[in-house]
Amino acid sequence: MERIVIFNDYANTNAAYQNYGIEPNYGELQNYLSEGRFLVEAQTYVPIDPRNPHTRDRDIEHFWETGWLVHSKVGAMAGETYKCDFDVEITLDLMRTAEIVKPDIIVLLSGDKDFIPVILELRKRGIRVEVAAFPNINAAREVMLKASGFIDLSQYVDALKHASEYADVNEEEDDAAEDIELID
Numbered sequence: 001m002e003r004i005v006i007f008n009d010y011a012n013t014n015a016a017y018q019n020y021g022i023e024p025n026y027g028e029l030q031n032y033l034s035e036g037r038f039l040v041e042a043q044t045y046v047p048i049d050p051r052n053p054h055t056r057d058r059d060i061e062h063f064w065e066t067g068w069l070v071h072s073k074v075g076a077m078a079g080e081t082y083k084c085d086f087d088v089e090i091t092l093d094l095m096r097t098a099e100i101v102k103p104d105i106i107v108l109l110s111g112d113k114d115f116i117p118v119i120l121e122l123r124k125r126g127i128r129v130e131v132a133a134f135p136n137i138n139a140a141r142e143v144m145l146k147a148s149g150f151i152d153l154s155q156y157v158d159a160l161k162h163a164s165e166y167a168d169v170n171e172e173e174d175d176a177a178e179d180i181e182l183i184d
Contacts, residue, residue: 002104004037005097006030007090008044008068009110010059016111016138022157027066032156033107033132040103041069043093047084048074091118098125107132107151111139116146123148 008026017024030042044063049055053074063070071093075084094106095118106122108115111133119129132151133139144150 002037003040003101004034004105004107005040005101005103006033006042006107007094007109008042009086009090009108009112010044010046011084011086012110012112012138013133016134016153017157019137020134020154020157022161026063026068028160029109029153029156030066030068033109033151037105040101041097042067043069043071045086045090046070046072047082047086048072050074050077050082087112087114091115094118094122098122098127104128105130108147109133111137111143113140113142116142119143119147 014024026044030039034042046056046060046063056072060070060072071086071089073084073086073089075082090110094108097103097106105128107130108119109132111131119131122129128148130149130151131139131143131147132153133143134153134157135144137154139150
């Protein structure tokens with residue numbers, strides 16, 4: 001069975017989910033990405049807003065509850081907003097994982113083209129690098145082309161929406177059938 005490690009660039013992934021108009025469930029996403037493979041570890045990198053350091057507490061707790069290893073750091077003020085870049089930390093952890101864990105596959109939840117050099121280096125070392133992102137939202141074309149494989153999260157989300165709508169229709173039909181039985 002292939003050994004897999006997942007790395008989530010939370011700011012990139014979460015912004016894409018918001019652009020797509022849905023609330024992410026990272027526990028389900030982790031299960032989807034690792035299905036049929038042995039999940040060694042799932043790591044996420046969560047920026048903390050220095051203006052309100054507890055905003056992400058609920059998200060971080062949910063990550064811990066669903067088996068993610070959480071890395072967080074407080075960002076620095078940048079005008080009216082803040083900046084918190086994890087690219088260096090993620091890159092270092094990707095390389096450390098390649099050397100120590102030696103997984104068959106690394107899934108990178110980010111379409112940020114800043115990761116292209118590390119993606120190419122990991123591939124040279126014989127590790128399959130799959131990028132999971134939303135095309136046209138957070139996935140640079142170069143990243144999709146240079147990764148070993150691309151997981152289109154819009155297809156995953158659309159399938160979830162369809163399954164949810166199907167469940168809602170079935171539930172309505174069941175309720176209608178119960179109403180008919182009551183009339184008899």
